[in-house]
Structures are given as C-alpha cells and as structure tokens.
Amino acid sequence: MHIRLKTLLLLVSPLLILVAAAYIQWGTLGLPKLAPIIEVTPATAVEPYGFPAWLRITHYVNLMFLILLIRSGLQILMDHPRLYWNVHCTPRTEWLRLTPVEVPNDRVWTSKDDSRHLSPWIGLPGYRHTVGMARHWHFLSVLFWVGNGLVFMILLFCTGQWRRLVPTSWHIVPDAWAVFVHYATFHLPPEPNGFYHYNALQQLTYFGVVFVLAPLAMLTGPSMSPAFTARFKWYPKLPGNRQVGRSIHFFIMCAFVAFLIGHVSMVVVTGLTRNMNHIALGTDDANPIGLYMGLAGIGVVALLNVFANWTAWRRPRAVQHAAEAIVSPVMAFLLDHSTPVAEFRRADISPFFWPNGKMPTSDAWKTLAAGDFKGYRLKVHGLVENPVELSLDELRALGQKTQITLHHCIQGWSGIAAWGGLPLAELIKLVRPRANARAVVFYSFGDGVEFTTGVAGGQYYDSLSTENALGPQTLLAYEMNYRPLNHLHGAPLRLRVENQLGFKMVKWIQSIEFVEDVKSIHKGEGGYAEDNEYFGGLANI
Ligand SMILES: Nc1nc2c(c(=O)[nH]1)N[C@H]1C(S)=C(S)[C@@H](COP(=O)(O)O)O[C@H]1N2
Ligand SMILES: [Mo]
Numbered sequence: 001m002h003i004r005l006k007t008l009l010l011l012v013s014p015l016l017i018l019v020a021a022a023y024i025q026w027g028t029l030g031l032p033k034l035a036p037i038i039e040v041t042p043a044t045a046v047e048p049y050g051f052p053a054w055l056r057i058t059h060y061v062n063l064m065f066l067i068l069l070i071r072s073g074l075q076i077l078m079d080h081p082r083l084y085w086n087v088h089c090t091p092r093t094e095w096l097r098l099t100p101v102e103v104p105n106d107r108v109w110t111s112k113d114d115s116r117h118l119s120p121w122i123g124l125p126g127y128r129h130t131v132g133m134a135r136h137w138h139f140l141s142v143l144f145w146v147g148n149g150l151v152f153m154i155l156l157f158c159t160g161q162w163r164r165l166v167p168t169s170w171h172i173v174p175d176a177w178a179v180f181v182h183y184a185t186f187h188l189p190p191e192p193n194g195f196y197h198y199n200a201l202q203q204l205t206y207f208g209v210v211f212v213l214a215p216l217a218m219l220t221g222p223s224m225s226p227a228f229t230a231r232f233k234w235y236p237k238l239p240g241n242r243q244v245g246r247s248i249h250f251f252i253m254c255a256f257v258a259f260l261i262g263h264v265s266m267v268v269v270t271g272l273t274r275n276m277n278h279i280a281l282g283t284d285d286a287n288p289i290g291l292y293m294g295l296a297g298i299g300v301v302a303l304l305n306v307f308a309n310w311t312a313w314r315r316p317r318a319v320q321h322a323a324e325a326i327v328s329p330v331m332a333f334l335l336d337h338s339t340p341v342a343e344f345r346r347a348d349i350s351p352f353f354w355p356n357g358k359m360p361t362s363d364a365w366k367t368l369a370a371g372d373f374k375g376y377r378l379k380v381h382g383l384v385e386n387p388v389e390l391s392l393d394e395l396r397a398l399g400q401k402t403q404i405t406l407h408h409c410i411q412g413w414s415g416i417a418a419w420g421g422l423p424l425a426e427l428i429k430l431v432r433p434r435a436n437a438r439a440v441v442f443y444s445f446g447d448g449v450e451f452t453t454g455v456a457g458g459q460y461y462d463s464l465s466t467e468n469a470l471g472p473q474t475l476l477a478y479e480m481n482y483r484p485l486n487h488l489h490g491a492p493l494r495l496r497v498e499n500q501l502g503f504k505m506v507k508w509i510q511s512i513e514f515v516e517d518v519k520s521i522h523k524g525e526g527g528y529a530e531d532n533e534y535f536g537g538l539a540n541i
Contacts (some may be wrong), residue, residue, distance in 0.1 A: 003099040021186035031534075032178040034189050036124040040196035048160045051282045055161065058152040059279060064301055065145035066256060068124060068137055068308060072235065073253055075123035075134035076500050079115045080412035083250055087241040088350035089413040092323065095113045095247070108488065111354045111411050112449065125312030131410055131535040133312040136323040137504030139538060141529075142221070143327060149214060163205050164198065168472040175200030191270050195284040202266070205259070213255055219276050220249040226408040227540030230340030230473065231382045233508065242414050261448070320525070320534045328537050335540045340473040340499040345403040349481060350415040353397065353407070355488045357460065363447035373492035382513035383437035392478055392492055399426040402482075403473055409502040410535065419496045420479030425470045427512075437514035441521055442495055442506040448528040462504050463518050464497060473498035476509070500539040 025032065027335070029124040037491070040049065051059075081098035091103035099116050103109050112129060120126025125133050156162045177200035192199055198206065221246030222228045223236040239245040267275045277283045277290030280297065285519040311319050360366070368376050377389040390398075424440075444460040466475065475496040478485050485491045490507030497504055518524065521532035530536070 004095045007095040008171050022181040025181055026185045032181050033177040034178050037192045041316040047163050051278050053157045058148055061148045065141045068141040070122035072134040072138040076131055078118040079131040081116045081222045083247045084243040087243050087414055090352045111356045120309055125309050136319050137308055139327045172200050176204045195278050209259055213252055217252045220245045225541040226501055227335040230342045230499045231338035233342035315536045323536050344416050348416050353415040353417055354413045360446035376492045379511040381516055383434040384514050385432040395422050398422050405498045418481050421475040421477035422476045433514045436516045439463045439515050439518050440511045442509050443509040443511045444506050445510045450532055460528045462506050504539050
C-alpha cells in the first residue's frame with residue numbers, strides 16, 4: 001500500500017491537532033468542566049426519550065446493509081486499487097495505491113491485469129476481479145439501505161425523536177469539546193443515561209453520521225454514474241470531478257468504519273448490558289436479555305454475509321437476475337431517459353488512457369492489421385432490410401462526428417478522449433432494421449478473458465438496445481484523439497456509447513447484427529462480460 005505523504009498529513013493532521021490541543025488543555029488548565037448531567041426519569045422527562053420499536057428496527061436494518069455495502073464497496077475498489085484527484089487516472093498520480101504494482105512503461109498493462117485479490121472474509125465476494133457480483137450486492141444493498149434511511153428520517157421527524165439528535169444550541173460545541181478532551185486524554189467522564197439523553201459529543205457524532213455522512217455517501221455515488229454525468233456535466237464538478245467523487249465516497253466508507261469501531265467500543269465501555277437493553281428491547285434496566293438479543297442479531301448479520309458470499313460464488317446467475325429484476329427498473333427509471341450530452345474541451349484530453357481487454361490473436365485480424373485495414377469490411381446483418389459490407393472509407397463517407405467525452409470503466413478508472421467516427425444512427429438509416437429488431441449486437445475479432453481463471457476464451461461481444469444505439473453520442477469510432485484508432489484501443493473500429501460503462505464499448509469490431517432478442521446469442525445475457533463475469537444490465541451506473 002502506498003499513500004502520498006502530503007495527502008496522509010492532510011488527512012491525519014486535523015485529528016492530530018485536536019488531540020494535541022486536548023493534551024495541552026489538560027496539561028495546562030486541567031480537565032474542562034463538563035455540562036451538568038440532569039437526572040431524568042420517565043416522570044420528569046420533557047423531551048422524547050427511550051428507543052421506540054421503529055428506531056430499534058431501523059437501527060438494526062441499517063447495520064445489516066451498511067456491512068454489505070462496505071464489504072462489496074471494498075471489492076469494487078480493489079478492481080482498480082488506486083484513488084486519484086485527477087479525472088485522467090494517469091499512473092503515478094494516484095494519492096492512494098492499494099497494490100504493490102507500479103504501472104510498467106515498457107509493456108501493455110491493462111486495467112484487468114491491475115485488479116487485486118481481496119480475501120472473501122473482507123470483500124464481498126472476494127478474490128480477483130469479481131466487480132460484477134460485488135456491484136450487484138452493492139446496488140441491492142443500497143436500495144434497502146436508502147429506503148430504510150428514508151423510513152428512519154420520516155419517523156424521526158414525525159415522532160419528535162429528532163430532538164435527541166439535532167443540536168438546537170451552539171452550546172453543544174464547547175460541551176462536546178469538553179467531552180472530547182476527556183476521551184482524548186483517556187479520562188472516562190461520567191455519562192448521562194443514553195436512554196434519556198446523550199452526551200454532547202455523542203449527540204454531535206450521531207448527528208454527523210445521520211445528516212452529513214449518509215447524505216454525502218448518497219450524493220457521491222451518482223457522481224460515478226456514466227449515464228448521470230453524461231447528462232449532467234455539472235454534477236461531478238460539485239466534488240471536483242469523477243475521481244474526487246470516488247475518493248470522497250471512499251473517505252465516507254472509512255468514516256463509517258471509524259464510527260462503527262468507536263460506537264461499538266463506547267457501547268461496551270459505558271455499560272454494555274444496559275445499553276443493549278436500550279437498543280434491542282427498548283427498556284432501561286440491567287437484565288441480560290438485550291445483550292443476548294444483540295448477540296443473536298449480530299449472528300444474523302454474520303449469517304447474511306455468509307449467505308451473500310455463498311450466492312455470489314454458487315448462484316451468481318441468480319444474483320445477476322435478481323439485481324436485474326429489482327435494481328434495474330429503479331435505475332432505468334432514474335437514469336435511462338436522459339440523453340448524454342456532456343462534452344469536454346481539447347485541452348481536457350487525458351495524457352494517458354488505460355487500456356483494457358485482450359488484443360485479438362486471430363489471423364484474420366492480424367492480416368487486416370498488416371495491411372493497415374485496407375481489406376477490412378464491416379459486415380452488418382440480421383434483421384435488416386439492407387444488409388451491407390462496408391470498408392473504412394465507405395463508413396467515413398456515410399458521416400463523421402467527433403466528440404470529446406469522459407470514459408467510465410466499471411473497474412473505477414476514467415479518462416477523456418476525442419473520438420471520431422460514424423454516428424450509429426446514420427448506419428441504422430442505411431440498413432433499415434425491421435420492426436422486430438430490438439437489439440444491436442457488436443462482435444469483436446478479439447476474445448474475452450474468463451474472470452476466475454484469467455484464461456482467454458470465447459468471442460468478445462456486447463449489445464445495445466435500439467434506443468441506445470440511436471443515441472446522439474453513439475459512434476462507431478475509427479479515430480481517437482484525431483489520429484486513426486490504434487491497435488490497442490480497438491482498430492479498426494470500436495463502439496462509443498457515452499451513457500454506458502466501458503465494457504459495452506466493443507473494440508476491434510468484426511460485425512454488427514440486429515436481433516429481436518439477445519437471449520439467442522452465446523449465453524444469452526447480452527454480452528461477453530454479462531455472460532461470463534455476471535455484469536448487470538446496470539451499465540449506466
Ligand atoms: N473486444 C473487446 N472490447 C472491449 C474489451 C475487451 O476486453 N474486448 N474491454 C472493454 C472494457 S472493460 C473497457 S473499459 C474498454 C476499454 O477501452 P480502451 O482499451 O480503449 O481504454 O473497452 C471495452 N471493449
Ligand atoms: Mo472496463
């Protein structure tokens with residue numbers, strides 16, 4: 001692991017300064033005076049107190065999905081184990097590197113080569129390049145996590161319980177500081193009974209988790225979605241750019257983990273049995289039932305995680321289809337109807353563009369490449385009235401467009417390039433698809449790489465709905481950055497479809513077929529990555 005020293009200092013210095021200040025205050029002035037603890041009983045309470053059932057349940061459900069989110073999120077991160085502040089993801093500019101590998105200069109190093117192994121005890125589902133499954137669990141979990149959070153918020157404000165979390169006086173800041181000086185210098189202050197009242201630091205922390213961390217996690221998520229950012233170019237600019245959004249998303253995960261550790265430790269230190277009765281049973285006494293229930297609850301969370309890993313390894317197709325059924329409709333509703341528009345300036349073009357996939361090894365492609373693709377003919381067939389075979393010159397004559405766009409790989413990296421080519425809509429006009437042609441399939445000269453074994457096998461292909469094929473930013477590109485497309489990035493022809501993730505954009509295109517349904521092609525999931533890596537139809541996030 002490697003982290004830039006400057007970044008590390010920037011990250012830990014606020015905490016160090018606070019701790020140092022706490023020690024200085026203790027050393028010179030002694031421990032600060034704490035806000036007086038007001039003894040409250042049910043008879044004297046004026047504010048809402050206790051933990052109603054809805055709160056205990058949402059608290060628990062939150063934990064369940066938060067753990068799944070963290071574990072699947074870590075797995076997604078390890079598929080491109082580098083974090084950057086710049087959108088280009090140029091090697092050696094990352095501020096955090098969770099791999100020992102320095103990107104070599106003297107040979108091709110693809111983004112798939114770069115993905116790292118993660119223990120299945122930590123990652124969901126663990127091991128290498130299992131980003132497809134990890135995403136399914138991430139997005140399935142996030143729907144429930146956000147839904148649960150909404151229920152919590154609504155009830156919080158309907159029941160008056162918000163008064164326990166939301167500070168209503170600035171006095172909370174000095175009060176919280178006084179508590180912090182105690183904790184930081186290892187003095188346990190007398191605690192108010194949390195059933196009625198939190199201490200100031202505790203209240204401020206809970207407030208921060210609910211009203212700052214969780215919303216930030218939700219806001220930085222979509223800043224990584226190709227469909228969303230291709231439609232709203234300003235959105236990723238709110239954090240700075242897509243990679244800043246990704247880095248912040250990572251910090252939020254770290255903050256949640258830090259909170260979990262601190263929160264659980266405090267629950268243990270400040271009266272475990274009583275605290276467990278509060279949050280498991282909603283009672284304020286000292287019998288051990290809440291503790292047993294809490295332990296059982298944690299057992300259920302552990303079982304859920306075992307189940308998640310098991311499904312990811314043993315029933316991946318079922319998980320893929322479940323995500324397709326549950327998540328895709330929600331995401332399609334939110335994202336699919338927006339046409340991509342975001343374009344960049346020439347000066348924004350990335351100096352380096354990560355390559356992915358395996359170069360074709362077939363003689364057919366090698367012969368064409370040796371002849372500078374003069375002999376290349378793109379075959380367009382299937383459910384069309386006018387099947388054609390076109391040379392590169394003929395494709396050029398049909399229409400040309402250049403677009404400077406941001407590429408999003410499912411693995412996490414991004415890059416900006418100028419793509420020149422034929423708008424697919426023009427080709428569609430020429431071939432006249434039949435009414436029953438609902439999908440367009442792009443076949444590659446190259447093979448895919450099977451993800452568990454790393455062995456190449458089977459033709460790479462992918463497909464688009466006809467609607468997406470007609471999009472204003474869907475191109476058959478033969479130029480990259482104003483030069484003929486090079487071999488590595490897909491010569492002679494590749495797909496660009498800017499509201500989707502990179503894996504949809506087939507390189508080294510051999511032929512295009514119009515079909516009624518992709519179910520009849522290969523394993524029927526719509527593409528090589530969908531067939532073999534269980535990627536979802538969620539290529540827009
Ligand atoms: N034929 C083929 N096309 C492919 C792939 C592949 O493995 N084989 N990988 C895809 C993925 S995952 C990405 S991110 C982009 C990468 O394009 P680039 O190499 O130009 O960056 O190509 C896509 N097209
Ligand atoms: Mo990718």
